[in-house]
Amino acid sequence: MSNLPLIRCHEASIHRGDRCLIADLDWSVNAGELWQVTGDNGTGKTSLLRVLAGLAPNSLVGQCEREGATLYLGHKNGVKADFSPRENLALSLGADAQFSAKETDRALQVVGLGQHLDEPAYRLSAGQQRRIGLARLVLPSPRLWILDEPLTAIDVSGVGLIERCVNDQIHRGGAVVFTSHQPLMAGTLRRLHLSGGRGVIHGV
Amino acid sequence: MAWTWFHRLGSPPWIYAFAGRLLRFLLPLTLLLLLVGSIWGLAFSPPDFRQGNSYRIIYIHVPVSVVSLAGYYVMAIAGAVSLIWRLKVADIAMRVAAPIGAGLTFLALVTGAIWGKPTWGTWWVWDARITSMVVLLFLYLGVYALYEAYDNKALASKACAILALVGTVNIPIIYKSVDWWYSLHQPASIKFTGGTTIDPSMLYPLLLMIVAVYALYVCLILLGLRAALLESENKTKWVQQEVME
Amino acid sequence: MSNVLLKVLSRQVLLAFRRPAAVLNPLVFVGVVVLMMPLGLGPEREMLGEFSPGLMWITALLASLLSVETLFRGDYDDGTLEQLVTSGHSLYFASMGYLLSHWCVAGIPLILCSGLFASMLSMPSEGIVPLMASLFAGTLVLSAFGTLGASITVALRRGGMLLSLLLLPLEVPVLILGAGVVARAIAGMPIVDLLSIMMGLAMLALALAPIAIAASIRISLEV
Numbered sequence: 001m002s003n004l005p006l007i008r009c010h011e012a013s014i015h016r017g018d019r020c021l022i023a024d025l026d027w028s029v030n031a032g033e034l035w036q037v038t039g040d041n042g043t044g045k046t047s048l049l050r051v052l053a054g055l056a057p058n059s060l061v062g063q064c065e066r067e068g069a070t071l072y073l074g075h076k077n078g079v080k081a082d083f084s085p086r087e088n089l090a091l092s093l094g095a096d097a098q099f100s101a102k103e104t105d106r107a108l109q110v111v112g113l114g115q116h117l118d119e120p121a122y123r124l125s126a127g128q129q130r131r132i133g134l135a136r137l138v139l140p141s142p143r144l145w146i147l148d149e150p151l152t153a154i155d156v157s158g159v160g161l162i163e164r165c166v167n168d169q170i171h172r173g174g175a176v177v178f179t180s181h182q183p184l185m186a187g188t189l190r191r192l193h194l195s196g197g198r199g200v201i202h203g204v
Numbered sequence: 205m206a207w208t209w210f211h212r213l214g215s216p217p218w219i220y221a222f223a224g225r226l227l228r229f230l231l232p233l234t235l236l237l238l239l240v241g242s243i244w245g246l247a248f249s250p251p252d253f254r255q256g257n258s259y260r261i262i263y264i265h266v267p268v269s270v271v272s273l274a275g276y277y278v279m280a281i282a283g284a285v286s287l288i289w290r291l292k293v294a295d296i297a298m299r300v301a302a303p304i305g306a307g308l309t310f311l312a313l314v315t316g317a318i319w320g321k322p323t324w325g326t327w328w329v330w331d332a333r334i335t336s337m338v339v340l341l342f343l344y345l346g347v348y349a350l351y352e353a354y355d356n357k358a359l360a361s362k363a364c365a366i367l368a369l370v371g372t373v374n375i376p377i378i379y380k381s382v383d384w385w386y387s388l389h390q391p392a393s394i395k396f397t398g399g400t401t402i403d404p405s406m407l408y409p410l411l412l413m414i415v416a417v418y419a420l421y422v423c424l425i426l427l428g429l430r431a432a433l434l435e436s437e438n439k440t441k442w443v444q445q446e447v448m449e
Numbered sequence: 450m451s452n453v454l455l456k457v458l459s460r461q462v463l464l465a466f467r468r469p470a471a472v473l474n475p476l477v478f479v480g481v482v483v484l485m486m487p488l489g490l491g492p493e494r495e496m497l498g499e500f501s502p503g504l505m506w507i508t509a510l511l512a513s514l515l516s517v518e519t520l521f522r523g524d525y526d527d528g529t530l531e532q533l534v535t536s537g538h539s540l541y542f543a544s545m546g547y548l549l550s551h552w553c554v555a556g557i558p559l560i561l562c563s564g565l566f567a568s569m570l571s572m573p574s575e576g577i578v579p580l581m582a583s584l585f586a587g588t589l590v591l592s593a594f595g596t597l598g599a600s601i602t603v604a605l606r607r608g609g610m611l612l613s614l615l616l617l618p619l620e621v622p623v624l625i626l627g628a629g630v631v632a633r634a635i636a637g638m639p640i641v642d643l644l645s646i647m648m649g650l651a652m653l654a655l656a657l658a659p660i661a662i663a664a665s666i667r668i669s670l671e672v
Contacts, residue, residue: 017356053535056671058358072535076528080460082467091460093453093543094532120467342618349614353605359668363601366661366668367615370597373657374619377650381622388629 004067005030006144006175007052012062014047021047024062025199027192031143034170034187035177039194045179046075046148048194052177053146069096069142073150079132081122085113088121088132089139099139107138111161127153134158137165145169147178159184216433217442219293223426234423237416245409259323263409265315267417269337272312273375275305275421276340279347280372283365293429295361296436298368299351300428304421306344312337332386336379343371453538457546458553464523465554475516475555476562482508483566494571501572502631505580506624508566509559510591514613516555517595520547521603525669534670540663548596548658556588572635579634579644583627586647590623593654600665604672622650 007029014022021044029035037045050056051064053072071094079088089104099107108117111131113124121129130153137145145166151159159182166176166186178184191202213219245263282298285291316334317327328334347364354360437443465471486504487497497504524530533543563584564577572580598616602608630643 050671055531055534057667058362058671069537070535072531074528074531076526076531078528078532080464080523080527080529082464087463091456091463092532093456093460093529093538094536096537098452339618339621342614346611346615346618349611350601353602353608353611354672356672359671363665363668366664367601370619370661374622377622378618381625385625385629388632 003031006067007177008063008065008067010063012051012060012064014044014051015059015061016044016047020197022194022199023197027199027201029144029175029177031173031175032170033175033190034166035175035190035192036184037177037179037192037194043194045194048199049146049148049177049179050074066144068144070144070146071095071136071141072146072148073133073136074148075152077130077133079121079129081129082120084116084118084120085124085132085135086117089135092136094136095139095141097140103139104135107135108132110138111135112157127155127158130154131158134162134165137162137169141169141174143174145174145176145178147176149179149181151180151182151184213293214291216293216437216440220430220433220442220446223430227423227426227430230419230426231423234416234419237412237419241409241413241416245413248409250403250405259319261315261319263413265312265319266410267414268308268315269312269333270414271417271421272305272308272337273340274418275301275308276343276368276375277372278421278425279305280365280368283361283368286361287365293433296432297425297429298365299361300425300432302344302348302351302364304424304428306341306348308421309337309341309344313341330386332383335386336382339378339382340375343375347371453533454542454546454549457543458550461547461550462553471516471519472554472558475512476558478515479508479512479559479562479566482511483569486570498571498573501567501570502576502580502628502635504570505563505567505572505631506583506587506628509563509584509588509627510617510620510624512559513555513588513591513595514616517551517592517599517616518609518612520551520596520599521666521669525603530666530670534667540666541659544596544600544659544662544666545655547600548592548655548662551596552589552592556584556592559588560584572631575637576631576635579640580631582640582644583630583647586644586651587623587627589651590647590654591620593651593658594619597658597662597665600662600669602669604669623647626650 005028007027009025009027012022012025012027013020014025025048037048039045047056047059049072051060052066053070053074054066055072078092078094083091085108086101086104089099089107090101092099105114105117108114111134113128113131113135116124116128121132124132134150134154150162154162163184163186166178166184169176170187176186193200193202242263246260279298279301282294282301286294286298313334316337320329320334321327347367350367351357351360351364354363434443434446483504486500490497490500521530524533534540560581563580567577567580594616598612601615602612605611626643626647630640630647633643634640
């Protein structure tokens, strides 16, 4: 397994329109690390995560490199309401690999949707729809996870599931960067705190 | 050597000063050319044997049409430079070229109508060049409208650059197809000139006016560029100093 | 890499089955507009027949404009486009997938029903097959421009009117050539050369448009 950092930011500044949200960030994420990005509303957490995922290259001044593929789960679900959970995973555009039917069915069982495999997603509750997106955490996935508020609309059992998935990912040698207003217990937590236009690292 | 020059293109204060130096001699030259060209064409050139004196408006119409079409390419090239090399100045040049080009196209249409009234009896005729010019005007307006629709102006410029490049590829296709369409429906067309059959006494003032309007276009771009630079960099020191003076 | 093209194509086609309105609405629209023509112009068969090539093609343009407005809307709103860009898939082939799927869902049904609508406009029978042939190539170009316009405007709040302004000037050649093919066929003149030009434009559009569409998707996601 390569020892290169999965994310490397060097003098990175994140802009949104005319405003500079974060200035001169020097930060790296290595394999096996769990990072939480904290800060008040409006400090640029989502913008930073989007830049890390490669969704906002024009907001970046400086270097912010990613090594390898990424799994990104943002505020939007990535789940099509007209498709069933099975179809959503089989036709998912988020994964570079093709999943077998057995793998997807198993993943859906794990996230608690085993009874609703073929129901169109608009008939499921909001929490259940989010769980379809979470099934990606159970399936084979890239080494780097970027999760923006993964616990939104998830009940207690779902939170436990996510924590287990994150834990497994860390122990496999992957890395997870996330934001959350709720606590997420899964191994040694490092923090990047955004405040006053700068990022402060509270590593372990 | 070439690299330092290229590097300077990325510096707004240098561009501002350079544009200023260019304008100092270009602006009077342009005014001179325009004056000489228009007086020669509008007053002194011989009357056309078919259209009499009313044709004189072409001394404004043709140069303005030519430059308005070239202006679209200028806008698209500026957009491409901005996309590829991320030069802020190219970005601003593209933004400035859009309304100038649209204005020239509109002027071309108006002068075309002025020409059309005595020649064909109506203010509007769907001939090939006028029709192509209307499409060009809409292409310009589309770029402008797209720019205004985006709140984030950095992204707006990128989107407009893409649109302008798409338009550039399409313009030859559009012009060719409109020419073909016109030949289908109007067997006997009143073409202004076949190109080689124009008398030199009419050709020279026309060429002069074309050069003059090109020079005018460059002046307008430089002026607009300077104004836009002041506006977009208004928080930096060099602008504050400039304004103080 | 064409894996993502097939995935996008399958998704869009499956979606069209789930929501048939997406396919039917443009056809109903064309039907209504065809109804408006004689109401506005008068029912004389010869006059209608003479104008029918242009009328059919203008209607095809308008139908394409309307059907393309919501092309990316769903995938933008539910985060599918984000997933597409972060996944590392080739955006070029994904864009081509969106283009081809729009053609399948909006263009092909129109081609199939065009004979019916053309007869309603008293188009002489010599024109009907050439009409379908011209629509085959032309709707591909319309789908290319339409997908491009949709990708540039999907993140904007009031993109609808803007879409028409952006697309119609670019679609002028398709209109001229398409109506020209049908008119020439009715007049008994050969149309192979014109149809080849149209097919050439269609291939050019199919190859080049996805480059611009991919770039526009990235821009729209950043808004």
